[in-house]
Amino acid sequence: MVNLGDRFRDLGRMDALGSQESALHRLDPRAKVLVTAAFALVVSSFGRYEVSGLLPFALFPVSLAILGEVPWGYLLKRIGLALPFMLVLGALNPVLDREVLLHVGPLAITGGWLSSFSMVLKLVLTVASAVVLVATTGVDGVCQALERLGLPQVFVVQIGFLHRYTFVLAEEAVRMLRARELRSNGHGLTHREFGPLAGHLLLRTWDRAQRIHQAMLARGFDGNFHMLRRSSFGPRDLLFLFAWCAIFLLLRIVNFPMLMGSLVSGGG
Amino acid sequence: MADALLSPAIGGIMWAASAAAVARSSRKIQQELDGNRIPLMGMLAAFVFTAQMINFSIPGTGSSGHLGGGLLLAILLGPDAALLATASVLVIQALFFADGGLLALGCNIFNLGFLPAFVAYPLVFRPLATGKAGQLPRALAVLLGAVVGLQLGAFGVVVETVLSGRTALTFRAFLLAMQPIHLAIGLVEGVVTLSLLAFLQKARLELPRPTEQADTAGRATVALGLLTLLLGGWVAWYASKHPDGLEWAIQRVTGQSELQGTASGWHGRLARVQATTAVLPDYQFKGSQEGSHAVTSLSGVMGGAMTLVLVAGAGWILHLRKRRA
Numbered sequence: 191m192v193n194l195g196d197r198f199r200d201l202g203r204m205d206a207l208g209s210q211e212s213a214l215h216r217l218d219p220r221a222k223v224l225v226t227a228a229f230a231l232v233v234s235s236f237g238r239y240e241v242s243g244l245l246p247f248a249l250f251p252v253s254l255a256i257l258g259e260v261p262w263g264y265l266l267k268r269i270g271l272a273l274p275f276m277l278v279l280g281a282l283n284p285v286l287d288r289e290v291l292l293h294v295g296p297l298a299i300t301g302g303w304l305s306s307f308s309m310v311l312k313l314v315l316t317v318a319s320a321v322v323l324v325a326t327t328g329v330d331g332v333c334q335a336l337e338r339l340g341l342p343q344v345f346v347v348q349i350g351f352l353h354r355y356t357f358v359l360a361e362e363a364v365r366m367l368r369a370r371e372l373r374s375n376g377h378g379l380t381h382r383e384f385g386p387l388a389g390h391l392l393l394r395t396w397d398r399a400q401r402i403h404q405a406m407l408a409r410g411f412d413g414n415f416h417m418l419r420r421s422s423f424g425p426r427d428l429l430f431l432f433a434w435c436a437i438f439l440l441l442r443i444v445n446f447p448m449l450m451g452s453l454v455s456g457g458g
Numbered sequence: 459m460a461d462a463l464l465s466p467a468i469g470g471i472m473w474a475a476s477a478a479a480v481a482r483s484s485r486k487i488q489q490e491l492d493g494n495r496i497p498l499m500g501m502l503a504a505f506v507f508t509a510q511m512i513n514f515s516i517p518g519t520g521s522s523g524h525l526g527g528g529l530l531l532a533i534l535l536g537p538d539a540a541l542l543a544t545a546s547v548l549v550i551q552a553l554f555f556a557d558g559g560l561l562a563l564g565c566n567i568f569n570l571g572f573l574p575a576f577v578a579y580p581l582v583f584r585p586l587a588t589g590k591a592g593q594l595p596r597a598l599a600v601l602l603g604a605v606v607g608l609q610l611g612a613f614g615v616v617v618e619t620v621l622s623g624r625t626a627l628t629f630r631a632f633l634l635a636m637q638p639i640h641l642a643i644g645l646v647e648g649v650v651t652l653s654l655l656a657f658l659q660k661a662r663l664e665l666p667r668p669t670e671q672a673d674t675a676g677r678a679t680v681a682l683g684l685l686t687l688l689l690g691g692w693v694a695w696y697a698s699k700h701p702d703g704l705e706w707a708i709q710r711v712t713g714q715s716e717l718q719g720t721a722s723g724w725h726g727r728l729a730r731v732q733a734t735t736a737v738l739p740d741y742q743f744k745g746s747q748e749g750s751h752a753v754t755s756l757s758g759v760m761g762g763a764m765t766l767v768l769v770a771g772a773g774w775i776l777h778l779r780k781r782r783a
């Protein structure tokens with residue numbers, strides 16, 4: 191189960207990235223959450239066959255990844271993990287939609303190819319923006335933003351607990367799976383074994399979660415997570431929010447790749 | 459469900475629906491706030507989150523499966539806490555692993571959280587689960603509850619996807635692909651949920667019980683949710699060949715089929731500039747009759763390449779400035 195351990199190492203890495211220091215990290219989490227939401231909204235508003243109009247939107251994740259010092263390899267890996275599902279779904283489009291929509295030289299491009307390319311492009315853009323958001327804000331930051339944007343407090347505390355207990359559980363799970371693997375002589379895990387295995391995991395974690403909760407209560411936990419970096423929404427955050435929203439709107443209304451393309455090729 | 463398959467209109471509607479459901483459940487949980495339940499919710503959510511990543515082999519098929527956990531949480535925690543727990547798992551997955559995405563979060567919470575907890579659990583599991591734990595009627599109730607939950611979830615995905623109009627799949631084709639697969643997935647989910655419940659029974663783990671109460675407002679919400687879904691399915695059946703909702707709305711409002719049409723004044727002015735800057739004048743390619751809808755020519759390809767170069771260049775400049783700073 192290298193897979194499981196790997197995934198949780200990624201989780202830890204994301205937290206480490208989120209607690210770095212940069213101008214972008216210091217922005218109010220609310221500004222970053224809102225801009226990322228606006229980005230997803232605008233990107234998904236493009237029609238089924240749109241490809242060229244989507245390309246300039248790469249500017250957002252690319253520039254934020256650089257400013258926020260998100261490692262490229264990490265970003266690409268995350269996108270790569272999300273791709274297969276969309277590739278399978280997108281692969282059907284060229285078969286189903288064979289209407290030729292445009293010609294590039296001798297190549298006839300069908301609507302199916304355009305729409306599946308558009309889907310993959312949207313996936314890459316939205317995944318990249320989500321990764322950059324968490325890598326520059328951290329889960330605690332995002333939770334704080336969600337709470338201050340009006341999400342119910344119980345729900346935000348729930349997300350916080352999930353995030354914390356996940357590390358407790360992952361450790362136990364990896365240990366149990368390794369122990370099983372070493373004794374199983376190469377046999378895979380069957381559904382019969384899954385019940386008791388997962389059940390034991392639940393029992394162990396339940397015990398630990400109770401101890402942790404008692405310890406938290408003993409230290410004065412009152413149902414709130416308190417943040418060290420409690421920022422206020424300043425002019426810089428407002429500028430960040432409005433500048434990016436203006437850019438998104440401009441890119442949505444004016445198709446710059448087509449404009450530039452027609453400037454050099456003379457075609458409409 | 460993923461962002462790339464959604465139109466903003468459908469994504470927004472599902473966000474509103476899920477936000478309302480989460481707000482309602484949060485209020486109820488806050489009211490009955492019992493110190494032990496909050497960490498229990500967090501712990502069980504973390505358990506489901508971890509267990510989802512443990513794959514096991516399914517005998518006779520050569521494929522593998524994993525736990526979904528929607529029904530399990532509903533049985534252990536009650537529907538309100540189960541919805542919050544599932545929703546929190548989906549939020550973490552969307553943020554950390556970029557599974558689904560932010561816009562699709564509303565759909566995912568509805569399909570994987572609301573439908574199992576507020577439809578499959580109260581309408582299928584509860585009425586059928588009459589016997590004691592470990593007896594046949596209860597086992598069947600778990601199996602059926604899991605199957606119904608996943609069938610509804612799959613149906614939700616189909617409806618939301620087709621109404622968004624981002625794939626070429628028709629409603630019929632997508633439905634026929636999704637439902638049978640999720641029948642199998644639902645059975646696996648049922649069997650795994652059953653074996654976990656049996657283990658907990660044997661271990662005599664005393665989890666704080668959810669307070670069970672008849673809930674008329676809940677029933678009404680459920681009925682409304684189901685009605686929405688069925689109505690959506692019915693609309694999708696007819697609309698599957700249409701453009702998406704937003705484009706349709708734009709068409710209705712402006713009488714034009716594309717937003718770009720508003721920039722036509724610009725195009726006229728630029729046409730003159732274009733004549734002098736064009737590298738490849740008169741080198742045009744034929745578009746199709748649906749040309750206005752699509753990227754029509756070489757221009758798109760060349761402009762696209764230039765855009766990527768520009769983005770990369772902007773990135774490089776930022777990178778250099780950052781290093782100097």
